[in-house]
Every structure is written in structure tokens, then in C-alpha cells.
Amino acid sequence: MRTKPATLLTATMITAATLTLSLLPPPAQAQEFRGPVRIVVPFAPGGTSDILARHIAPRLSDEIGQPVIVENKAGAGGNIGADFVAKAAPNGHTLLLSDLTALLAAPSVLSGISYDIEKDLEPVTMVSYSPYVLGVAQRHSFPSFDELVEYSRENPGGLSVATSGVGANNHITSERLSHGLDLDWNIIAYRGGSDATRAVVSGETDMLLNGTTASLPFALSGQMTPLAVTGEERLPELPDTPTFRELGLPGEMDGTYQAILITAGSPPEIIDRLHRALVEILDEEEMRGRIAEQGGIATPSSSREEVSEWMKAQKSELASFIEESQLAER
């Protein structure tokens, strides 16, 4: 289709006008969004990503003056929903709120991932970080992580670790831990986090790295022994459990990161607007409290580039670890 000079002129003028408007403070901003904004959650309702999205949606709606709808597109470890957003129309109206690590590892672990998280999606902001708790089955009585390591060295292959599934974040973290310490752990995949929890509570497997919301009730009731936690600081609920860093383990012993991404190629002014609005929302006292209720710490990003760089570094690190350990071929 050929563009008439007149149309081109109008388009230029509109663009110029929009750009000028976007430089102005608030009032005009509602015009950036034409119709409802969707937050796609690539997991089933009731999970961490879903709950965060549903807490954020009404606040975002207040900010942008448009309805914000949460939509669940579960399946393939979050990749079906991510694929959907990656291929959505780049108009800035389709967002993805997801656990990032699983998506970043997917290309190295799963075959047939048909989108590129770096090229097809753009970060808007980080949302939250949740540390992991290493819980050990009740029948073991290791007083500390060091004893667990010692036992593992004496009994190669004698201990098993449950994970939420192949390629899941706690699977990769468990592999990293056993590789880093050069231990022979038997890593067993389950159908999701609660199935893995069941396995450790029943004593079928010996330990599990899992998010705080899922782990704390079991750790506090004594059905699992917490031996270590990830992150910078100890958890207030488990003051006697050391962090992996305190134990001298590498910083990559991490947790789960929730972030909001958007279809690549969306108008930059809209992405910026979303970034500013979301960062503000995540900084609010009430939202921090709600995120803490879900076992997380709110981590709004100071800039979008910061998230891009972090994602890029994480992705290549994961890819090289997975290749090195030949995780994918096993």
C-alpha cells in the first residue's frame, strides 16, 4: 500500500503531538491507552504470579484510567502464556507477569520454544523477589547444612532432591548447588511444587528448595527442617537458619524473580508510562505489605535497561551452566 503525502504529513503531526504530550506531566496520559490493558499470567490462578497480578491490576487501572484485566494462560511451564504475549499486537496493551527464571532457562531446557525472550519481549519492571528455603525431610536429623554436605559426601547418591519439574527454577538451583559442592544428589522431578512438597513430607525424597510461602508452614510446624535460605538476609520467621551466602556458597544460589514484560516493539512512550506507573505502585506501603504476604520482597526497577541487562546476564549464565552440566540431555 502506498502512503499519500497528506496522510504521511498527518501521521507525522500526530506523532509529534503525541511526543510533545508525553513530555507533559500526568493529565494527558489516559489518552495513551485505547481500551483495556491485559496482564497475562502464564500460570494457573491462585499461584504467586496470579495473586501479584490481581493485586496490581486495580491499582494500575486507577493510574492509567483504563480497565486492567488479568488473564491466565497456563501451560508448558509458563511458556504458552509468554509465547502468547511475545506474539501479541505490539500496541502496549498486553503485559506478561511471570516468574522469570523458568522462562529464561526454557530455551536451554525445552525444545520447540518458538519465541525469543530477549527479542520478542521487553521488560517493564521487576516486581518481586522471593527467597528459597532448603527444607529437609523430618526423618533426617542433620543439625546443620554442613552435616548434610558431609553425609552426602559419605553416601554418594544416597540423598535425593525433589524439584517442581524439569527446567523449573528450583531444579536448576538444586543442580547448581550439587554441582557447586560437587555432590552426588539424586535429583527427582515432580509435577509441580506441591507434589514435590508432598514427596518430602512423606519422606519419599530427602529435601527440596522451595519458595517461602510454600516452605514456611512446613518448616515452622516441624514437618521439614530448614537448613539454609537464599538471599542476602536471614528470614525474620527463621532467625536461626543461615543464608547460603553465610555458608560461603556462591551468590547465584537464588530464589524466584517475578517481573512484568511487554510485547517487543510496543510504543516506547507507553512502555515508559507503564514503567513509571508500576514502579510507583510497587513502592507503595500497601503493595509492599501484600507482596510480603506472598513471601516476597517488592523490587521495582529503577530503569528498564537494568532489567534487560539482568535478564541477558541470567540467560547466558543459565545457558552455559545447563550446557556445561548437560542438564538438557539427561
Place this chain on the structure above:
Amino acid sequence: MELFDNILLGFSVAFTLDNLLYCALGVTIGMFIGVIPGVGHLAAISMLLPLTFYVPPTTALVMLAGIYYGAQYGGSTASILLNLPGTPASAVVCLDGYPMAQNGRGGVALLMTTLASFVGSFITVFVLAAFAPPLAAFAVSFNSADYFSMMLLGLVAAAILVQGSPAKGAAAVIIGLILGMVGTDVNTGVQRYTFGFSFLYDGINIVAIAMGIFGIAEVIANVGKIKGAQNDHKITLRSLIPTAQDLKQSIMPMLRGTGIGTGIGILPGTGTSIASFLAYAIEKRVSRDPKKFGKGAIEGITAPESANNAAAQSAFIPTLTLGIPGDAVMALMLGALLIHGIAPGPNVITDNPGLFWGLVVSFLIGNVLLLILNIPLVGVWVRLLKIPYPLLYPSIILFIAIGVYSINYSHLDIVLVAFFGLVGCLLLVLGFEPAPLLLGYILGPMIEENFRRTLLISRGDMMVFLERPVSATFLALCLFLLIWSIHSSSKERRIRKRIESSR
């Protein structure tokens, strides 16, 4: 008396206006969702979960739970009247329910399944109130070897479901097992038979298979067969009332079904479909006259109905006492708690006694409501058959399409239903039965997953299956059942031979 105090607490929570209202709302939605083929409680609960942001957690759970067990009531309606299951769990009710309807006993079948549902649920709620913590502790002691052996028993039981040729029955089970392999392998993450389609990564949607091979196949099979209204039996009040004989024959099956359902339901990851299939198989096995099964035996509908309702109710045991959800629906229920900042775990009952006991009492109220709601509706449902084919069946197909779409919002699932509809037709023409296929599909992935997991943990030592008492018991039962089947079929053959030779 602690239990008495707790129940009183439960009543005080459940009998608030809000909770009663949401309970009634939940069970009504659930029941209708169960009736409509293809539209499942999972989709309904997912859609309504966000609503729970605005109501207190107890009220939210009362409603969501109502949808869940309410759907178990309605599921058998379409199985009986139209030979297409409202939910996968009620697929097995087609086997005897539909013949009953064809004999003009559709109304009786509907009333009896309502009664069976009520019995199964009600008894299990009392079990839940009295024994939840010890039962949960027992359930969680099951490990992968035990799961494997139990599922294997289920597979052996599948042979009992077969009505026609045993060879074709076995073939149907194997086709089901193969279909169950589609998707991402849990143990290794390798994709099998997905042909690069991302909608197959998590396996073939069970609703697509159930609705395809039962529902669509049935609709197509009826094209041309039925000209006008398909049922000429007059519907009188009399034809709806079960005889004393019906009731007498159903008491034991209902109790056995309840027992099986409760036992299966407390095990995370099993589900209501296995409960109803197993209950049917056991009923046929213990019956003095197994030949009447498949021809409208009342035990064939009441036992599985009690079982799936009992399983739906007892699935709350591990969910609420341990915070370990048995299936996707139970995970949603826990999500409703998480939304309100209640971390599900082993202390939920002690930390939130009002929530737990209020919910338990709401189960009692909900089930009584369902009973009252369902009985007058039987007359309405039976009249469905008066709707002429050209109107009724296209609407059914529409509902199936909506239902399947609502699970993943994926249009490809609708294509999948259509595909399995064709497969179902082919199977029907060739004389293969859909029920064993469906059971094979449900059990296959669990058998494989648990077998391989057991061996991964034991580092390849097969003896673990025999060392664990629970697993060993199930394996012994498998062996017993196999020997019995061979023995009884050879005895039958001998008798037949004798009759032939004496002629």
C-alpha cells in the same frame, strides 16, 4: 467433647447470611456446570476465583468448594440421558445409566444417582470432621511405589470394565496408555508426540478426549438413527420413583462406593475419575450376576456416583489439613487462601478453626441443598429428551466446544475434540469401547511417572515394590484379580462347552 464444640463453631460460621448465600450460589452453579457436557468445575472455579478478592476467605472457600462438589452431582445427568458424560468422572455412569434411560427408567436413574451422590458426600463429610488429621497422615505416607501398585490395580480393573471382546478391550486400554504419553515427560522434560505443538506440551486435555470419544462420537452415531424425539416413553410421576428393589440393591454399592471414593480422594494426585471407575469395576466383580452390567444395572450407576462424590469431599482432607492440594481444583482453593494472606500448611486447622469447621458444616448444608435442588429437577431433565434431535444435539456440540475452550482458552482444544470425535466414531464402528480407553489414558501417565520415579530413587532396585507393605498388598490384589479373571473365564468356557456338548 472437642468435636462437638468444633461442629458448633462450624455451625456458627456457616449459618451467617453471607456464607449461606454463597454456599447456595456455589452448589447451584456447580450443579448446572456438571450437567452441561464439557463445561467443567475447574474452568468455573478459575473464572470465579478473582471474585474472592472481595469476600472473606471462608465465604470464598464455601462458594468455590460448593462449585466443586456440586458439579459431581450434575455430572451423571447427561451420562444417563444422552450417553455423554458431563464430567470425565461420570463417564463410567454412561455404561449402565444410558441403558436404563433407554428402558424408560431414566428418571429412576437420575433420582438414584442424586441419592447416591448425597450418601457418598454426606458420609464423607462426617469422616472428614472426625478423622481428617489421621487420614491425612496416612495419605501422605504413600510413596511413589505405593502409587504405582495402586494404579496398576486400577489398570487390571480396567479389564473388568470391558463388556465385549476382551482382546478389543485390552487394545482400547493400550490406545489409552499411548495417548497418555503425549506431552512433556515429567521425569526428563523430554517432549513426546507433541509434533512441535505447544498446546500438546502438557498432554492431551482429558476433557477433549472424554468429550470426543464419548460425546461427539455419540452425537454422530445418532445421526440418521433418530428422526424425531428419541424417547417415546411417557414421563409420569410413577416412572420417576425408584422401586423398593432399586433401593435395596443400591445400599451396599453406595456404601462400597463411598469407601472407595474416600480412600482414593485422600491421596493427592488421584482424582474423582479413578474413584468412579474403580467403584464400578469392584461392583461388577463382587456382583453375583456380572452379566447384567452394561444393560442397566442400578449398582453400575449408584456405586460410581457415591464414589466420585466421596472422593470430591475427601480431597479436602490433605488440602486443608496439610496444605497439599490433590489436583488443580484444590490448588485453586489454596490460592483463594493465599490471596488473603493465609499460607496453607499443616497448621491451617489450628490457626483458623473457624475457617475449617465453617467449611465442613457448609459441606453438610450444601449437600442437603443439592439434594433438595436436584429432586424436582429430575422431571425437568427427563423432558430434555423430548427436544428434537436437530435442536438438542447441535446445542450439545456447542456446549462441548465452549466447555473445552474455557479450560485453556485455546481454540486448538476444540479442534482436538473434533478429532477425537472422529476417532470415537471409528472406535464405535469397530466395536472398541471408550471406557477402558479413558481409564488407560488417566492411569497411564501416573503409572509410568511413579514407576520410573520409584526406580530413580531406589537406583533401579525393583524389590522396593515388594518391600513396602502397601505396595505389596496392591500387587498381591492385582495378581489375585488376574488369576480370578482367568479362572472365571475358563470356568465359563467349560460350562459353555458342557452346555454345547449336552445339546
